[in-house]
Every structure is written in structure tokens, then in C-alpha cells.
Amino acid sequence: MRLTVIGTGYLGATHAACMAELGHEVVGVDVDADKVAALEAGRVPFHEPRLAGLVARHTAGGRLRFTSSYEEAGAFGQVHFVCVGTPQRRDGDGADLTCVESAFDAIARHARKGALLVGKSTVPVGTAAGLAARHGRVEVAWNPEFLREGFAVVDTLRADRLVFGVRTARAERLLRTVYASPLGAGTPLVVTDFATAELVKTAANSFLATKISFINAMAEVCEAAGGDVRKLSEALGCDDRIGRAFLRAGVGFGGGCLPKDLRAFAHRAAELGVDLGLLRQVDAINMRRRDRVIALARELCGGTVLGARVAVLGAAFKPDSDDIRDSPALNVAARLDLDGADVTVYDPAAMDNARKAFPLLGYALSVDEALRGAELVLHLTEWPQFREVDPRRAAALVYRPRIVDGRGVLDAARWTAAGWRFRALGAPVPAGEGEER
Ligand code: UGA
16 A cells, blocks of 8 residues: 655654555655655664664665655555654643644645545544544544554564554555554454544553552552562562563653653543543652652762762663653753762763753763763663673772662672672662672
């Protein structure tokens, strides 16, 4: 089929490349001419494993191209996917729908008769119905996306479910044709109305956030009671009804999705007269974990971080990503900087984005450079290379061997055996902790 994908960020660029991989002819559309030029040349302007290979292969093979012209896209496509961002509004918790509305307006103006406009962006419930009413000439459908950054290609090509929010059999038929290959391979499909399709996405992200905040609340209890949240999580996860996923305690969730989706959902529910106070609690617990890392940093530095050289390992909101939106690591780094610490950040992929957003923080070009002379190390994004750091070698680089593991993945016994004062969220102070030099 001939498809267009409007918006070429993490979601859109991945969707466009994966639709080409499924055998469709695809045109990606973006108002950002630099992004279009990069993608046309087969380059992906952000970090997403496996995506660059797909884009390069399909642009070279002619199945995938990119443009800034809605006119060209409208003339080309039978089905248009809208994949633009819905950030949090500057004036509150609701979602900013400016980009979604302008993308629908622009493509609806140029779409051919009979074209299907499919929203994939995460939107407040009721948006699809509003767009359908506004664009009577074209048909609208909603097909939410569940991909995770870092696994975007795999999640798109082998989705764990597809959801079609449709009003007609024709729209369902067109979407079934688009996704014929994964459906043929057995991907579960839920066909439903607009409102439910929109809600599936916000409910899914809210549930995942709730799981993380639940285990982080348990971490708070462990801290108070002397328990170990890692063991607690391991034991809870053995119960199939609970499951292991999203039960990792630590500095909490960040990124461009979970935090803002949670707030937008609670906000929208309130507009509808439903009190989702549960989600406000989930948000509050999450934000408290950042405070806890700062409290541990102060404690390890003898009450204040003023003037302390702090190495922050991690800037991305999670490993395998260069995305720093609402990153817990950078939030903590910036707050320590405001408290007078001398902060040096290192991240394997997110340095450029971090520098742009927080130009006043210090940056190192390697883990070793970040560690050299540090009085405190904060491990805040669990990149595999940080886990592989040898605590003995690291102890020789720093000025004082003190570390906070904000992701609960480092081996406390190994670090303390190498002479480190070691603190993790939700974990007791390790026995036999090394004496400070
Ligand atoms: C999330 C959802 O997982 C996707 O299903 C959804 O499609 C996407 O949002 C979206 O709305 O577009 P993503 O933001 O890429 O995906 O990242 P996740 O892997 O969900 O991680 C979110 C945050 O939770 C990260 O900061 C991560 O470090 C944290 N996390 C995750 C934990 O603190 N503990 C866990 O056990 C799992």
C-alpha cells in the first residue's frame, strides 16, 4: 500500500521505516527540513538501535522517502499515519494538541478522496471524535502505539497487540491490509471505538507507571524498615499475576511519555468528572525518589554537597536512548549544581542533548574522566558499561570512594569490598562497608 507517516520523531521515523520493512511504499513527512534531509540521506538524527539500518536500506531501495510537502504526501497516500508529539502544556498538566491538530488539518486539506487518516499519537480521550467532526471529508481512525524507545523497531515489527479504533468496516479493512503481515503472524488485534482506543494507550502507560511507583513506594518502606527492595521485587515478580516487568525500584521513571501521559490522563479524567487521584500519588512517589537521591548525596558528603565534585553517570532517561526529556539523572544533576556541587556528567549517547538543555553542567568524555577526582559518584542511568566498571579501578580514580546506585543494579558487596561507601535506594547500608580514606 501507499502510506504516509506525518512526524518523523522516535515514533514516526520508526513507524515509517517499519512500514517499508513490511513491504509498503512509504513517504515520511516532517516540517523540519533538516530532519527530512538527514532521513532522505539515510541518516537517523537520534539514537535508536536498528533504526538507522532500516532507514538506510529502504531509502536506498526506493521504498521509503521523506518530504516536507503535505501536498505531495496527500497526493501519494491511501492511509496517512499521524505520529507527531503531544507534550505537556506549558500552562498545566493537560496535553498540548497543537501539533496533532495542525498535522490533521494539513493532511486533510491535501488528502485524496477516500483516504484514511490514522492517529497514532497519545492523546486525551475524545480527541479522535473531535478530529473526525472537524474533518468530515476524510475518514479518521485511531491506532495507538506502544513502542518503547531503545526497542522501537522490534516493538513495531513484533507488536504484542494492535488496537484499531474505527467507526466503519472500511477503516478496519484498510488497517487490516496495512498490518496484514503481523496479523498473519498471530499478533492479537482489538477492534474498538475511538474512545477505548485512545484510553488503551493512556491506561497502559499509567499502569506501567503505577507498577514502578508501587515498587518505589515499597523501597521507601524498605528504607524505613531495613528491608531490601531488590529481593522484595524478585520475590513479588515470581507471582505470575504480578510479573517481573516494571518492578525495578530506583530513581524512578522519566522520558517523554510516562510522566506527561500520567498527568494528562489525570487532567482529562478530572475534566470528565472522574477523580484519578491514584495517578497523582504515582507521580508524587516518582518525584520523591529524585529527592531521595539528593538526600543520600548530601548524607554521603557530610551534610552538604556545596563545593563537592560529583560525577553523574547517565543523562538519558533510560539506557539505549539519547532522549533526555524529563530525565531523572539530569534533574538530580541540575539540582545538585544549584546546591553548589561541581557536577560532571557522562552518558554514552545523550551528551549532545544534555549539553544543549543544561549548558552549565560539566561534561566528561568518558567514565574515567567523569570519575577522576570525584568525591561522590551517582549512578543514575543503567547503561551496561556502567555496570561493568571495576570498583577497584574506579576507587583509584576518585578522590573519595562514595557512590549512590540510583538504579539498583550494582553489586553492593563488590563495591564495598573495594572500599566504597555504597548506598542504593530501598536497600540497607551494606554490612562491612569500607572505611573512608
Ligand atoms: C513507554 C512505554 O513503556 C511504551 O509502551 C509506550 O509506547 C511509550 O512509553 C510511549 O508512550 O510512547 P518509554 O518511555 O520508551 O516507553 O520507556 P520505558 O521503557 O517504559 O521506561 C520509562 C521509564 O521508566 C524509564 O525512565 C525507566 O528507567 C523507568 N523504569 C522502567 C523504571 O524505573 N523501573 C522499571 O522497572 C521500568
